[in-house]
Amino acid sequence: MIVNFIDYLRDRLQTVIYCCYGVMTFIVIWSLSVDTSHAHTWAEKMIPGFWSLFGLTSCAIVIMVARWFGKSGIQTREDYYDN
Amino acid sequence: MTISFIHPAFIMILGAVLLPFVRGPFRKPFMFLVPLLTFIDVLYLSQHPGTYGVYQFMDWELTFGRVDRLSMIFGFIMALMAIIGTIYGMHVEDEWQHIAAWFYVAGSLGAIYAADYIVLFLFWEMMAFASTFLIWARKDEEALAAGYRYILVHTFGGVVLLIGFVLRYQATGDLSFVQLNVDSPELYTWLIMIGLMLNAAVPPLHSWLPDAYSKATAAGAVFMCAFTTKTAVYTLIRSCSGFDVLIYLGIIMAIYGIIYAIMENDVRKLLGWEIVSQVGYMITAIGIGTALAVNGAAAHAFAHILYKGLLFMAAGAVLHATGKQKFTQLGGLYKKMPATFIFMLIGGLAVSGLPLMSGFVTKSMIISAAFEEHILWAGFALILVSAGTFLVAGLRLPYLLFFSENNCSEETWEKAKDPSWNMTLAMAIAGFLCIFIGCYLPFLYNMLPNTEIAYHPYGSYHLSETLQIMAFTGLAFFLLRKYVMPKNTISLDLDWFYRKGGRAFLWTVQNPLQWFDTAVGKAYKVVGISSLMTTSAFWSWFDWNVIDGIVDGIARCVRAIGRRTTLVLQRGQIQQTIYYTVSFAAVILIAYVWL
Numbered sequence: 060m061i062v063n064f065i066d067y068l069r070d071r072l073q074t075v076i077y078c079c080y081g082v083m084t085f086i087v088i089w090s091l092s093v094d095t096s097h098a099h100t101w102a103e104k105m106i107p108g109f110w111s112l113f114g115l116t117s118c119a120i121v122i123m124v125a126r127w128f129g130k131s132g133i134q135t136r137e138d139y140y141d142n
Numbered sequence: 143m144t145i146s147f148i149h150p151a152f153i154m155i156l157g158a159v160l161l162p163f164v165r166g167p168f169r170k171p172f173m174f175l176v177p178l179l180t181f182i183d184v185l186y187l188s189q190h191p192g193t194y195g196v197y198q199f200m201d202w203e204l205t206f207g208r209v210d211r212l213s214m215i216f217g218f219i220m221a222l223m224a225i226i227g228t229i230y231g232m233h234v235e236d237e238w239q240h241i242a243a244w245f246y247v248a249g250s251l252g253a254i255y256a257a258d259y260i261v262l263f264l265f266w267e268m269m270a271f272a273s274t275f276l277i278w279a280r281k282d283e284e285a286l287a288a289g290y291r292y293i294l295v296h297t298f299g300g301v302v303l304l305i306g307f308v309l310r311y312q313a314t315g316d317l318s319f320v321q322l323n324v325d326s327p328e329l330y331t332w333l334i335m336i337g338l339m340l341n342a343a344v345p346p347l348h349s350w351l352p353d354a355y356s357k358a359t360a361a362g363a364v365f366m367c368a369f370t371t372k373t374a375v376y377t378l379i380r381s382c383s384g385f386d387v388l389i390y391l392g393i394i395m396a397i398y399g400i401i402y403a404i405m406e407n408d409v410r411k412l413l414g415w416e417i418v419s420q421v422g423y424m425i426t427a428i429g430i431g432t433a434l435a436v437n438g439a440a441a442h443a444f445a446h447i448l449y450k451g452l453l454f455m456a457a458g459a460v461l462h463a464t465g466k467q468k469f470t471q472l473g474g475l476y477k478k479m480p481a482t483f484i485f486m487l488i489g490g491l492a493v494s495g496l497p498l499m500s501g502f503v504t505k506s507m508i509i510s511a512a513f514e515e516h517i518l519w520a521g522f523a524l525i526l527v528s529a530g531t532f533l534v535a536g537l538r539l540p541y542l543l544f545f546s547e548n549n550c551s552e553e554t555w556e557k558a559k560d561p562s563w564n565m566t567l568a569m570a571i572a573g574f575l576c577i578f579i580g581c582y583l584p585f586l587y588n589m590l591p592n593t594e595i596a597y598h599p600y601g602s603y604h605l606s607e608t609l610q611i612m613a614f615t616g617l618a619f620f621l622l623r624k625y626v627m628p629k630n631t632i633s634l635d636l637d638w639f640y641r642k643g644g645r646a647f648l649w650t651v652q653n654p655l656q657w658f659d660t661a662v663g664k665a666y667k668v669v670g671i672s673s674l675m676t677t678s679a680f681w682s683w684f685d686w687n688v689i690d691g692i693v694d695g696i697a698r699c700v701r702a703i704g705r706r707t708t709l710v711l712q713r714g715q716i717q718q719t720i721y722y723t724v725s726f727a728a729v730i731l732i733a734y735v736w737l
Contacts, residue, residue: 061480076620083613090606097603099513099521113522114611117529118618125404126625134405134631140641 231361276362303337341374349637352414360458384431396422438507469628474548
């Protein structure tokens, strides 16, 4: 059952991707209408969709830092300790 | 009212000792019963807070049972996890694994209820030694080496803790395990903190965790991921709340763990790095030290044990079925292991803090505490890490294991299947609780240590914040996914120093020291041997002629006396022999009484 459902979605991958974009747009639009009185800083009140930007950039930063860090010599061959 | 106090750790230890004698059809019910009884005992104690099990030992008063709100919540989750972990490992035939696991749980429960450093130390070491056997139980060369590294690192931590509390005892004459004065820390405050911190895997003392947890047995890792670090979190809450340095260490830890998790190719090592990152939240909260932060640390530890246990169980199911735990040897498994996929997804989403899941209602408490104390950088850093967590555990992990490119060999693909009933049941219980905690707040919130705090996670602003972060993290993953693909690499970490340092020591022993030893040997041969030969020739002559002469003389003498005695006393007639013996005994007896 689970497998069939996943296969059903995979066969319509493009539709699923569009649906995800739709959900994201909805979340951003909804966030504009949310009461910001519980915000932690002024930046969240001033910048619309602050957390969307924050999420996107955080994730990109984390990925790129890990990539750079790994390439700087931290990632090495698997038998490094075995010689 | 006095209540009868049975220490929960005692039940686990007794169970572990009796386990080898319970065989056949009784084994499985017994294995279910022991952690269940422990859990019931913990529940019973929670109804009766107080101090129990106080014993006088030499000059010290040892307290085994301090039952207050903080020890209650940790005792509760540890005992619950013992049930789940035991169910998960029920199919394992090797009884030593179960015995080690139960001693390990007993160590954790003992440390949680301990109210002085001696008892704490006793159980602390019990945990370290018992858990080492869960690594060794895997029985391959890598696991053996990792086990040795693990026990060495923990022994070091234990010694630091020991020195810390002995210095404190010397300075204050006090052994009670209570909040330290963190505003003006002494040397011993630092040492105690470092000793406890090592078990919580706080950098730079963290490398043992991913190293050991990835090498343990499938069932062993489920236990390990729950007990060591969270018991350490408990002890740090108890002793070091509000210690500023922990805020910095916690944030470093949270970020460091996530960066390494992204680079990781080994499924269980990735989960190990995730633990480092998540415990970073708790350590930050302990550093902040306000009532809300402490509640957050306890709540997050509670939720963390369940979802991390679930993730390790799902990863263990893959390992158990296929024998592989590298992304580059797996992939596309949803077709073969759909139930495992669902459980891993639940665990991954719970750790990411999706609304209606356990992570959402606990992690946010810590972030709110940071913002309330106006430590904005810490708050933002933790939110950044929560985006990273979703990326690693909610997206990368399930994607690479269950979708992505199929890297399985034909044999691996054949072997892959959903696990047995007991493993599925354990995952179902943990999965249910991950969702239940997120949906029904009073279950967890009523157990938290500080009762005066009211916290409401389901505000519309918080919901919109979380959903935006998760949605756009998903987008970033979708766009940048080619950069997080697994590679056949390992990542160097601070364990490089002791792993390579150990090699340097070995090299020193094998090369310069060996050369010196050989040189001494050669010199000795030339100079020493001839003088030794002369000396030994003399002693040989002396021995033959003088010593042997005396010894032989005495021997001849004794033989002669013996022969005479035999002729007189032992004529081969039993009556006479008895007569002489009894007379002799009577003479001795009378002499004794007379004198």
